Amino acid sequence: MQLPWPRICLAFSFTVSSVTVGRTRLAGPAILMPSPSRADLAALPKLDLHRHLEGALRLTTLRAIAQQHGLDLPADSLAALRPYVQVVDGERSFRQFLAKFDVLRRFYLSPEIIHRLAFEVIEDAARDNLHYLELRFTPAALASSGRFSLADVTDWVIAAVAEAGRVYPKLQVRLIVSVNRHEPVALAEQVAQVAADRQARGIAGLDLAGDEVNFPAAPFRGVFQAARQAGLGCVAHAGEWTGAAAVRDAIEHLGVRRVGHGVRVVEDPAAVALARERAIVFEVCLTSNLQSGVVAAFAAHALPRMNALGLRTTLNTDDPGVSGITLSDEYQIAVDALGLSWADLQQALFTAADASLLPPAERAALAARLRAALDRLDPVSE
Ligand SMILES: [Zn+2]
Numbered sequence: 001m002q003l004p005w006p007r008i009c010l011a012f013s014f015t016v017s018s019v020t021v022g023r024t025r026l027a028g029p030a031i032l033m034p035s036p037s038r039a040d041l042a043a044l045p046k047l048d049l050h051r052h053l054e055g056a057l058r059l060t061t062l063r064a065i066a067q068q069h070g071l072d073l074p075a076d077s078l079a080a081l082r083p084y085v086q087v088v089d090g091e092r093s094f095r096q097f098l099a100k101f102d103v104l105r106r107f108y109l110s111p112e113i114i115h116r117l118a119f120e121v122i123e124d125a126a127r128d129n130l131h132y133l134e135l136r137f138t139p140a141a142l143a144s145s146g147r148f149s150l151a152d153v154t155d156w157v158i159a160a161v162a163e164a165g166r167v168y169p170k171l172q173v174r175l176i177v178s179v180n181r182h183e184p185v186a187l188a189e190q191v192a193q194v195a196a197d198r199q200a201r202g203i204a205g206l207d208l209a210g211d212e213v214n215f216p217a218a219p220f221r222g223v224f225q226a227a228r229q230a231g232l233g234c235v236a237h238a239g240e241w242t243g244a245a246a247v248r249d250a251i252e253h254l255g256v257r258r259v260g261h262g263v264r265v266v267e268d269p270a271a272v273a274l275a276r277e278r279a280i281v282f283e284v285c286l287t288s289n290l291q292s293g294v295v296a297a298f299a300a301h302a303l304p305r306m307n308a309l310g311l312r313t314t315l316n317t318d319d320p321g322v323s324g325i326t327l328s329d330e331y332q333i334a335v336d337a338l339g340l341s342w343a344d345l346q347q348a349l350f351t352a353a354d355a356s357l358l359p360p361a362e363r364a365a366l367a368a369r370l371r372a373a374l375d376r377l378d379p380v381s382e
Contacts, residue, residue, distance in 0.1 A: 036331075036332075036335055036342070038328070041332055042129060042328045044345070044374075044377075045129060045130075045131045045373035045377070046327050046331070046349065047131060047314070047349055047352040047353060048125065048316050048317055048352075049258070049283050049314055049355065050134070050136070050260055050283035050285055050314075050317070050318055051134070051318065052135075052136055052319050053118060053157065054101055054105075054138060054142075055100075055104075055318060055319025055320070055322040055323075056121045056135075056320050056321045057104065057117050057321040058120055058321065059081065059321065062104075063075050063077075063078055063081050065107050065113060066081060066107070073103070084100070084103045085100055085321070085322065086100065086322055087100070087291040087324065091291060092293040094213070094240075094293055094294075097293075098211070101322075105141050105144045108141070108142045108144065108145060108148075111148075111152070114153060114157065115163075118137075118156070118157045118161060118164075119160045119164045121135065122160070122161055122165070122168060122173060123168065125173075126164075126168035126171045128326045128327050128328055130327060131170060131370060132352070132356060132366055132370075133171060133174075134173075134176055135174075136175070136178045136205075136209075137157055137178065138178040138179070138180065138209065139154050139191050140179070140191060154177065154198060155198075157175065158203070162201075162202070172366065174204040174205075174357055175205075176203070176204060176207045176233075176235065177191055177195040177206055177207065178208070178209040179192070179207070179208060179210075179223070180211070181208060181210040181211055181212065181217065181220070182210045185222075185223060188220055189226075191206075192223050192226065192227045196227060196231065196232055199230075203232070204233055204357035205232050205233035205234060205357045206223075206224065206227040206235070207235045207237070208224070208235075208236035208238075208254065209260070212240060212246055213241050216246075216249065217246070217253050217254055218249065218253045220254060221253045224236075224253075224256070228255060233258075233357035235260060235283070235357075236254050236256045236259060237250075238259050238261070239259060239264040239271075240261035240263065240264070240294055241294065243264050244267045244268035244272075245268070247265045247271050248274060250262075251275065251280060252274075257281065257355070258355055259281070260285075261282070261283065261294070262275075262280070263282070263284060263289060263301070263302040264294075264302070266305050272309055276310055279312060280311070280312065281313070281314060281351060281354075282312065283314055284306070284315055284316065285318035285319075286333050286334060286337075287317075287325050287329070287330060289301060298338060299337060301337075303338055304340070307340075313348060314348050314355065315327070315330055315348045316352075349374075350367060350370065354367065
Protein backbone atom coordinates (compact mmCIF):
# COMPACT_ATOMS: atom_id res chain seq x y z
CA MET A 1 0.00 0.00 0.00
CA GLN A 2 1.33 3.40 -0.92
CA LEU A 3 1.09 5.64 2.09
CA PRO A 4 0.50 9.34 1.88
CA TRP A 5 3.09 11.73 3.20
CA PRO A 6 3.21 10.93 6.90
CA ARG A 7 0.67 13.39 8.06
CA ILE A 8 1.04 12.33 11.68
CA CYS A 9 4.23 14.33 11.73
CA LEU A 10 2.38 17.38 10.60
CA ALA A 11 0.11 17.15 13.58
CA PHE A 12 2.91 17.25 16.12
CA SER A 13 4.19 20.40 17.65
CA PHE A 14 7.55 21.26 16.24
CA THR A 15 9.29 24.34 15.02
CA VAL A 16 10.17 24.90 11.41
CA SER A 17 12.17 28.04 10.61
CA SER A 18 10.88 29.72 13.75
CA VAL A 19 7.29 28.98 12.82
CA THR A 20 5.59 26.78 15.36
CA VAL A 21 3.33 24.23 13.76
CA GLY A 22 0.66 23.11 16.14
CA ARG A 23 -2.06 20.53 15.75
CA THR A 24 -3.35 22.06 12.57
CA ARG A 25 -3.08 19.89 9.47
CA LEU A 26 -0.93 21.57 6.86
CA ALA A 27 -1.74 21.31 3.21
CA GLY A 28 0.93 20.15 0.80
CA PRO A 29 4.22 18.44 1.44
CA ALA A 30 6.26 19.30 4.50
CA ILE A 31 9.48 21.12 3.79
CA LEU A 32 11.33 19.72 6.75
CA MET A 33 10.92 16.33 8.34
CA PRO A 34 12.47 16.55 11.79
CA SER A 35 13.26 13.40 13.66
CA PRO A 36 10.50 12.62 16.09
CA SER A 37 11.22 13.59 19.64
CA ARG A 38 10.62 11.28 22.58
CA ALA A 39 7.49 13.31 23.31
CA ASP A 40 6.28 12.81 19.74
CA LEU A 41 6.62 9.06 20.04
CA ALA A 42 5.02 8.99 23.46
CA ALA A 43 2.03 10.83 22.03
CA LEU A 44 1.78 8.53 19.03
CA PRO A 45 -1.18 6.15 19.35
CA LYS A 46 0.36 2.68 19.43
CA LEU A 47 -0.60 -0.98 19.12
CA ASP A 48 1.28 -3.92 20.60
CA LEU A 49 0.58 -7.43 19.39
CA HIS A 50 3.38 -9.14 21.29
CA ARG A 51 3.74 -8.46 25.01
CA HIS A 52 4.04 -11.04 27.74
CA LEU A 53 2.32 -10.30 31.03
CA GLU A 54 5.08 -12.07 32.97
CA GLY A 55 7.69 -9.99 31.17
CA ALA A 56 5.90 -6.69 31.74
CA LEU A 57 5.92 -6.42 35.54
CA ARG A 58 6.97 -3.33 37.46
CA LEU A 59 10.26 -3.63 39.29
CA THR A 60 8.86 -1.57 42.15
CA THR A 61 5.96 -3.96 42.57
CA LEU A 62 8.21 -7.00 42.42
CA ARG A 63 10.36 -5.51 45.15
CA ALA A 64 7.30 -4.87 47.32
CA ILE A 65 6.08 -8.45 46.84
CA ALA A 66 9.53 -9.86 47.59
CA GLN A 67 9.69 -7.86 50.81
CA GLN A 68 6.14 -8.55 51.94
CA HIS A 69 6.37 -12.28 51.33
CA GLY A 70 9.94 -12.81 52.38
CA LEU A 71 11.13 -14.18 49.05
CA ASP A 72 14.68 -15.46 49.06
CA LEU A 73 15.85 -12.64 46.83
CA PRO A 74 17.78 -9.45 47.56
CA ALA A 75 15.05 -6.82 47.82
CA ASP A 76 16.71 -4.17 49.95
CA SER A 77 16.80 -1.93 46.92
CA LEU A 78 15.65 -1.90 43.31
CA ALA A 79 19.27 -2.11 42.24
CA ALA A 80 19.78 -5.28 44.24
CA LEU A 81 16.70 -7.01 42.83
CA ARG A 82 17.09 -5.79 39.25
CA PRO A 83 19.61 -8.38 37.93
CA TYR A 84 17.32 -11.22 38.97
CA VAL A 85 14.27 -10.04 37.04
CA GLN A 86 15.61 -7.63 34.43
CA VAL A 87 18.31 -7.83 31.78
CA VAL A 88 21.35 -5.85 32.83
CA ASP A 89 24.31 -4.64 30.82
CA GLY A 90 26.30 -7.27 29.04
CA GLU A 91 23.70 -10.04 29.08
CA ARG A 92 23.22 -11.24 25.53
CA SER A 93 21.92 -14.79 25.49
CA PHE A 94 18.54 -16.43 25.35
CA ARG A 95 19.40 -18.59 28.37
CA GLN A 96 20.07 -15.50 30.50
CA PHE A 97 16.91 -13.95 29.10
CA LEU A 98 14.73 -16.98 29.92
CA ALA A 99 16.31 -17.31 33.37
CA LYS A 100 14.52 -14.12 34.44
CA PHE A 101 11.19 -15.87 33.91
CA ASP A 102 12.20 -18.71 36.18
CA VAL A 103 12.77 -16.16 38.96
CA LEU A 104 9.52 -14.36 38.15
CA ARG A 105 7.54 -17.57 38.68
CA ARG A 106 8.30 -17.23 42.38
CA PHE A 107 6.17 -14.09 42.62
CA TYR A 108 2.76 -15.51 41.64
CA LEU A 109 1.75 -16.25 45.21
CA SER A 110 -1.91 -15.29 45.50
CA PRO A 111 -4.96 -14.26 43.46
CA GLU A 112 -4.48 -10.71 44.74
CA ILE A 113 -0.90 -10.56 43.48
CA ILE A 114 -1.81 -11.90 40.05
CA HIS A 115 -4.67 -9.41 39.86
CA ARG A 116 -2.38 -6.53 40.83
CA LEU A 117 0.32 -7.53 38.35
CA ALA A 118 -2.12 -7.86 35.46
CA PHE A 119 -3.88 -4.60 36.29
CA GLU A 120 -0.60 -2.70 36.39
CA VAL A 121 0.49 -4.14 33.05
CA ILE A 122 -2.64 -2.68 31.47
CA GLU A 123 -2.14 0.59 33.32
CA ASP A 124 1.43 0.90 32.03
CA ALA A 125 0.28 0.19 28.50
CA ALA A 126 -2.36 2.92 28.74
CA ARG A 127 0.22 5.36 30.09
CA ASP A 128 2.42 4.66 27.08
CA ASN A 129 -0.53 5.60 24.90
CA LEU A 130 -1.36 2.19 23.56
CA HIS A 131 -4.76 2.01 21.95
CA TYR A 132 -4.72 -1.74 21.39
CA LEU A 133 -2.84 -4.47 23.21
CA GLU A 134 -2.78 -8.19 22.73
CA LEU A 135 -1.41 -9.31 26.05
CA ARG A 136 -0.20 -12.88 26.23
CA PHE A 137 0.30 -14.78 29.42
CA THR A 138 1.35 -18.29 30.36
CA PRO A 139 -1.23 -19.92 32.64
CA ALA A 140 1.22 -22.69 33.53
CA ALA A 141 3.66 -20.05 34.81
CA LEU A 142 1.07 -18.22 36.89
CA ALA A 143 -0.11 -21.55 38.30
CA SER A 144 3.40 -22.86 38.87
CA SER A 145 3.16 -22.60 42.64
CA GLY A 146 0.98 -25.69 42.32
CA ARG A 147 -1.72 -24.14 44.46
CA PHE A 148 -3.84 -22.73 41.65
CA SER A 149 -5.58 -24.26 38.67
CA LEU A 150 -4.99 -23.17 35.07
CA ALA A 151 -8.62 -22.08 34.91
CA ASP A 152 -8.42 -19.99 38.08
CA VAL A 153 -5.29 -18.06 37.13
CA THR A 154 -6.78 -17.42 33.70
CA ASP A 155 -9.97 -16.11 35.28
CA TRP A 156 -7.96 -13.81 37.57
CA VAL A 157 -6.12 -12.29 34.62
CA ILE A 158 -9.41 -11.84 32.75
CA ALA A 159 -10.95 -10.11 35.78
CA ALA A 160 -7.97 -7.79 36.25
CA VAL A 161 -7.95 -6.83 32.59
CA ALA A 162 -11.68 -6.16 32.72
CA GLU A 163 -11.24 -3.93 35.76
CA ALA A 164 -8.39 -2.06 34.09
CA GLY A 165 -10.57 -1.68 31.03
CA ARG A 166 -13.09 0.27 33.08
CA VAL A 167 -10.33 2.65 34.23
CA TYR A 168 -8.66 2.94 30.80
CA PRO A 169 -11.53 2.52 28.33
CA LYS A 170 -9.60 3.86 25.34
CA LEU A 171 -7.16 0.95 25.51
CA GLN A 172 -8.70 -2.13 23.91
CA VAL A 173 -7.18 -5.38 25.18
CA ARG A 174 -7.40 -8.94 23.98
CA LEU A 175 -5.66 -11.86 25.65
CA ILE A 176 -3.54 -14.64 24.21
CA VAL A 177 -2.55 -17.69 26.23
CA SER A 178 0.96 -19.02 25.73
CA VAL A 179 2.15 -22.58 25.97
CA ASN A 180 5.81 -23.51 26.07
CA ARG A 181 7.58 -25.81 23.63
CA HIS A 182 9.67 -27.18 26.46
CA GLU A 183 6.62 -28.21 28.47
CA PRO A 184 4.38 -31.22 27.76
CA VAL A 185 1.93 -31.26 24.86
CA ALA A 186 -0.71 -32.54 27.27
CA LEU A 187 -0.33 -29.37 29.33
CA ALA A 188 -0.73 -27.30 26.18
CA GLU A 189 -3.96 -29.16 25.40
CA GLN A 190 -5.34 -28.25 28.82
CA VAL A 191 -4.37 -24.60 28.45
CA ALA A 192 -5.87 -24.41 24.96
CA GLN A 193 -9.14 -25.79 26.28
CA VAL A 194 -9.21 -23.25 29.11
CA ALA A 195 -8.66 -20.52 26.52
CA ALA A 196 -11.24 -21.83 24.09
CA ASP A 197 -13.86 -21.84 26.84
CA ARG A 198 -13.21 -18.16 27.58
CA GLN A 199 -13.31 -16.53 24.16
CA ALA A 200 -16.40 -14.55 25.06
CA ARG A 201 -14.45 -13.01 27.93
CA GLY A 202 -11.56 -11.64 25.91
CA ILE A 203 -9.26 -14.53 25.11
CA ALA A 204 -8.51 -14.35 21.42
CA GLY A 205 -5.58 -16.62 20.74
CA LEU A 206 -3.06 -19.35 21.47
CA ASP A 207 0.71 -18.82 21.30
CA LEU A 208 3.68 -21.17 21.24
CA ALA A 209 6.64 -19.84 23.22
CA GLY A 210 9.64 -21.20 25.09
CA ASP A 211 12.90 -22.90 24.15
CA GLU A 212 13.00 -22.84 20.37
CA VAL A 213 16.51 -24.23 20.22
CA ASN A 214 15.83 -27.62 21.74
CA PHE A 215 12.12 -28.15 21.13
CA PRO A 216 10.42 -28.18 17.68
CA ALA A 217 6.92 -26.94 16.87
CA ALA A 218 5.66 -30.08 15.15
CA PRO A 219 4.47 -31.93 18.30
CA PHE A 220 2.03 -29.06 18.93
CA ARG A 221 0.37 -29.35 15.54
CA GLY A 222 -2.74 -31.07 16.89
CA VAL A 223 -3.15 -28.59 19.74
CA PHE A 224 -3.07 -25.67 17.34
CA GLN A 225 -5.38 -27.33 14.86
CA ALA A 226 -7.95 -27.92 17.58
CA ALA A 227 -7.55 -24.38 18.89
CA ARG A 228 -8.12 -22.93 15.45
CA GLN A 229 -11.21 -25.06 14.95
CA ALA A 230 -12.46 -23.82 18.31
CA GLY A 231 -12.15 -20.24 17.07
CA LEU A 232 -8.86 -19.11 18.60
CA GLY A 233 -6.30 -17.17 16.59
CA CYS A 234 -2.94 -18.93 16.44
CA VAL A 235 0.48 -17.33 16.77
CA ALA A 236 3.92 -18.74 17.50
CA HIS A 237 7.41 -17.64 18.38
CA ALA A 238 9.82 -18.82 15.69
CA GLY A 239 12.92 -17.74 13.82
CA GLU A 240 14.27 -15.95 16.85
CA TRP A 241 16.90 -18.19 18.42
CA THR A 242 16.98 -20.60 15.48
CA GLY A 243 16.91 -20.04 11.74
CA ALA A 244 14.38 -19.65 8.97
CA ALA A 245 13.39 -23.31 9.08
CA ALA A 246 11.58 -22.63 12.35
CA VAL A 247 9.51 -19.95 10.63
CA ARG A 248 8.54 -22.43 7.93
CA ASP A 249 7.66 -24.99 10.62
CA ALA A 250 5.42 -22.52 12.43
CA ILE A 251 3.62 -21.61 9.23
CA GLU A 252 3.32 -25.14 7.86
CA HIS A 253 2.87 -27.21 11.04
CA LEU A 254 0.93 -24.79 13.21
CA GLY A 255 -0.86 -22.86 10.47
CA VAL A 256 -0.10 -19.49 12.05
CA ARG A 257 -0.65 -16.22 10.22
CA ARG A 258 1.51 -14.30 12.66
CA VAL A 259 5.02 -15.14 13.78
CA GLY A 260 6.60 -13.85 16.97
CA HIS A 261 9.94 -12.34 15.97
CA GLY A 262 10.68 -14.45 12.87
CA VAL A 263 13.52 -12.11 12.03
CA ARG A 264 15.76 -14.90 10.80
CA VAL A 265 13.34 -15.57 7.97
CA VAL A 266 15.61 -13.40 5.83
CA GLU A 267 18.23 -16.17 5.87
CA ASP A 268 16.19 -18.29 3.45
CA PRO A 269 14.60 -16.93 0.25
CA ALA A 270 12.15 -19.83 0.19
CA ALA A 271 10.93 -18.98 3.68
CA VAL A 272 10.61 -15.34 2.66
CA ALA A 273 8.59 -16.39 -0.38
CA LEU A 274 6.33 -18.56 1.77
CA ALA A 275 5.77 -15.73 4.25
CA ARG A 276 4.92 -13.32 1.45
CA GLU A 277 2.60 -15.79 -0.24
CA ARG A 278 0.72 -16.40 3.02
CA ALA A 279 0.79 -12.69 4.01
CA ILE A 280 2.42 -13.61 7.30
CA VAL A 281 2.76 -10.79 9.81
CA PHE A 282 5.93 -10.62 11.88
CA GLU A 283 5.84 -9.37 15.46
CA VAL A 284 9.23 -7.67 15.66
CA CYS A 285 10.67 -6.82 19.10
CA LEU A 286 13.95 -4.94 18.76
CA THR A 287 15.37 -4.70 22.28
CA SER A 288 14.38 -8.26 23.07
CA ASN A 289 16.35 -9.45 20.05
CA LEU A 290 19.41 -7.54 21.18
CA GLN A 291 19.22 -8.69 24.78
CA SER A 292 18.66 -12.34 23.95
CA GLY A 293 21.52 -12.40 21.48
CA VAL A 294 19.55 -12.65 18.23
CA VAL A 295 21.46 -9.64 16.91
CA ALA A 296 24.76 -8.16 18.04
CA ALA A 297 23.63 -4.57 17.49
CA PHE A 298 20.50 -2.71 16.48
CA ALA A 299 22.21 -1.68 13.26
CA ALA A 300 22.40 -5.36 12.32
CA HIS A 301 18.70 -6.00 12.88
CA ALA A 302 16.78 -7.55 9.99
CA LEU A 303 13.74 -5.28 10.22
CA PRO A 304 14.73 -2.87 7.42
CA ARG A 305 15.61 -5.86 5.22
CA MET A 306 12.27 -7.51 6.02
CA ASN A 307 10.46 -4.35 5.01
CA ALA A 308 12.50 -4.09 1.83
CA LEU A 309 11.57 -7.69 0.99
CA GLY A 310 7.90 -6.79 1.25
CA LEU A 311 7.26 -8.71 4.44
CA ARG A 312 4.55 -7.45 6.77
CA THR A 313 6.06 -6.26 10.03
CA THR A 314 4.92 -4.70 13.28
CA LEU A 315 6.76 -3.19 16.26
CA ASN A 316 6.21 -4.65 19.70
CA THR A 317 7.81 -4.86 23.14
CA ASP A 318 7.90 -8.60 24.01
CA ASP A 319 8.91 -8.08 27.65
CA PRO A 320 9.00 -4.41 28.65
CA GLY A 321 9.59 -5.21 32.32
CA VAL A 322 12.41 -7.68 31.77
CA SER A 323 13.93 -5.43 29.12
CA GLY A 324 13.36 -2.15 30.96
CA ILE A 325 11.65 -0.47 27.99
CA THR A 326 8.36 0.92 26.72
CA LEU A 327 6.88 0.65 23.25
CA SER A 328 7.73 4.32 22.74
CA ASP A 329 11.36 3.37 23.39
CA GLU A 330 11.15 0.74 20.69
CA TYR A 331 9.77 3.26 18.22
CA GLN A 332 12.64 5.58 19.09
CA ILE A 333 15.15 2.81 18.41
CA ALA A 334 13.42 1.98 15.13
CA VAL A 335 13.81 5.58 14.02
CA ASP A 336 17.24 6.39 15.44
CA ALA A 337 19.11 3.12 15.01
CA LEU A 338 17.31 1.45 12.12
CA GLY A 339 16.33 4.50 10.12
CA LEU A 340 12.62 3.83 9.91
CA SER A 341 10.58 6.74 8.61
CA TRP A 342 7.30 8.11 9.84
CA ALA A 343 5.68 6.28 6.94
CA ASP A 344 7.27 3.04 8.13
CA LEU A 345 5.91 3.59 11.65
CA GLN A 346 2.48 4.33 10.30
CA GLN A 347 2.62 1.25 8.11
CA ALA A 348 3.56 -0.89 11.12
CA LEU A 349 0.62 0.48 13.09
CA PHE A 350 -1.93 -0.26 10.38
CA THR A 351 -0.41 -3.68 9.75
CA ALA A 352 -0.87 -4.39 13.46
CA ALA A 353 -4.51 -3.31 13.32
CA ASP A 354 -5.10 -5.51 10.28
CA ALA A 355 -3.35 -8.49 11.90
CA SER A 356 -5.09 -8.20 15.25
CA LEU A 357 -6.98 -11.25 16.48
CA LEU A 358 -10.30 -9.48 16.20
CA PRO A 359 -13.31 -10.33 14.04
CA PRO A 360 -13.17 -8.49 10.67
CA ALA A 361 -15.65 -5.76 11.63
CA GLU A 362 -13.73 -5.03 14.85
CA ARG A 363 -10.44 -4.97 12.95
CA ALA A 364 -11.86 -2.37 10.61
CA ALA A 365 -13.16 -0.40 13.57
CA LEU A 366 -9.72 -0.54 15.20
CA ALA A 367 -8.06 0.76 12.04
CA ALA A 368 -10.61 3.57 11.89
CA ARG A 369 -9.97 4.46 15.52
CA LEU A 370 -6.24 4.43 14.84
CA ARG A 371 -6.67 6.78 11.91
CA ALA A 372 -8.82 9.10 13.99
CA ALA A 373 -6.32 9.01 16.85
CA LEU A 374 -3.45 9.79 14.51
CA ASP A 375 -5.43 12.70 13.20
CA ARG A 376 -6.15 14.23 16.54
CA LEU A 377 -3.29 12.76 18.62
CA ASP A 378 -5.40 12.25 21.67
CA PRO A 379 -3.45 10.25 24.28
CA VAL A 380 -5.45 7.54 25.99
CA SER A 381 -4.04 8.47 29.38
CA GLU A 382 -5.42 11.98 29.31
ZN1 LIG B 1 7.71 -13.27 23.11
